[in-house]
Amino acid sequence: MEAWLGLEIGNSRLHWAWFAGEEIQVTWDTPHLSRLIEQQLAQCKTFADLPQEILSPDLNTSRLSPLASRLLPIYIASVVPSQTALWQAYPEAHVISLDKIPLSGIYSTLGIDRALAVLGAGEAFGFPVLVIDAGTALTFTGADGDRCLVGGAILSGLSLQLQSLGQKTANLPSITTPEILSLPERWAMNTSEAIQSGVIYTLIASIRDFVTAWWEKFPDSQICFKGGDGKLLLEYLRSLHPEFTDRKIMYEPNLTFWGMRSYLQSFQ
Numbered sequence: 001m002e003a004w005l006g007l008e009i010g011n012s013r014l015h016w017a018w019f020a021g022e023e024i025q026v027t028w029d030t031p032h033l034s035r036l037i038e039q040q041l042a043q044c045k046t047f048a049d050l051p052q053e054i055l056s057p058d059l060n061t062s063r064l065s066p067l068a069s070r071l072l073p074i075y076i077a078s079v080v081p082s083q084t085a086l087w088q089a090y091p092e093a094h095v096i097s098l099d100k101i102p103l104s105g106i107y108s109t110l111g112i113d114r115a116l117a118v119l120g121a122g123e124a125f126g127f128p129v130l131v132i133d134a135g136t137a138l139t140f141t142g143a144d145g146d147r148c149l150v151g152g153a154i155l156s157g158l159s160l161q162l163q164s165l166g167q168k169t170a171n172l173p174s175i176t177t178p179e180i181l182s183l184p185e186r187w188a189m190n191t192s193e194a195i196q197s198g199v200i201y202t203l204i205a206s207i208r209d210f211v212t213a214w215w216e217k218f219p220d221s222q223i224c225f226k227g228g229d230g231k232l233l234l235e236y237l238r239s240l241h242p243e244f245t246d247r248k249i250m251y252e253p254n255l256t257f258w259g260m261r262s263y264l265q266s267f268q
């Protein structure tokens, strides 16, 4: 099986998957790359020449050593043009564009991450399907039983909501997501918890509203969460709304990579 790397470039960080053919071997995340790396990417002749920055510290690199003597193709789904540009110099970079995604009804400025995630989810669990991506932004993206985009919605993600409150007010601290270890008190008695309560309970209420509206349209449809805050938000949704526990709703971090795999298969 041929080896390749999937790279999803989000607004907070890079998400990587090493594929052996159709199987994901390992995934990891790294920070955005600096412009200084462009030169190094241009001169890559083998996997071993790739900058260390793209490998995670906890990635067992010995697993990758069989690949070290070759140059791996990297399939890129990016919503950050300045980060995409850095890869133009890499000889085996393939930027995935919206026009060849095997879904209908797509609008021209739809995020490629959203298109691939809904494609990956639909291929794995069947169409119709709804994807909730809790990344920098939080997005809802649905497709119907004919693999046609139904549409969706975009709002500020969990960290962005917390950060912007801290940045645009004099007295509010910027809370970070690792500080939210459990569901806050709804009726909070201190500033930090009041911020957490406001952001979390309204986010969960919005998600519940979209989920309910989706199931009114497509009652048996699978709903998939992904993204850095997806696991936490699904956990909170379930604990506040136990009636969702037995419904088809799950967390799956690799939807975009599954979408890349389907995209590549559509050319075979």
Ligand SMILES: Nc1ncnc2c1ncn2[C@@H]1O[C@H](COP(=O)(O)OP(=O)(O)O)[C@@H](O)[C@H]1O
Pocket (backbone or CB within 6 Å): 009, 010, 011, 012, 013, 014, 134, 135, 136, 137, 157, 158, 159, 160, 177, 226, 227, 228, 229
């Ligand atoms: N190590 C981490 N670095 C950055 N964000 C993280 C990390 N762990 C969890 N998160 C959460 O993930 C969110 C970003 O989600 P992610 O899916 O990585 O975003 P994007 O795909 O937009 O780059 C942040 O808002 C943050 O709350």
Ligand SMILES: CC(C)(COP(=O)(O)O)[C@@H](O)C(=O)NCCC(=O)O
Pocket (backbone or CB within 6 Å): 009, 010, 011, 012, 079, 109, 110, 111, 112, 113, 114, 133, 135, 136, 137, 138, 139, 154, 157
């Ligand atoms: C909505 C997004 C910013 C989400 O990006 P992310 O939070 O995953 O970094 C991205 O999908 C995007 O730039 N979309 C383009 C607009 C659209 O999808 O309609």
Ligand SMILES: [K+]
Pocket (backbone or CB within 6 Å): 010, 113, 133, 135, 227
């Ligand atoms: K994303």
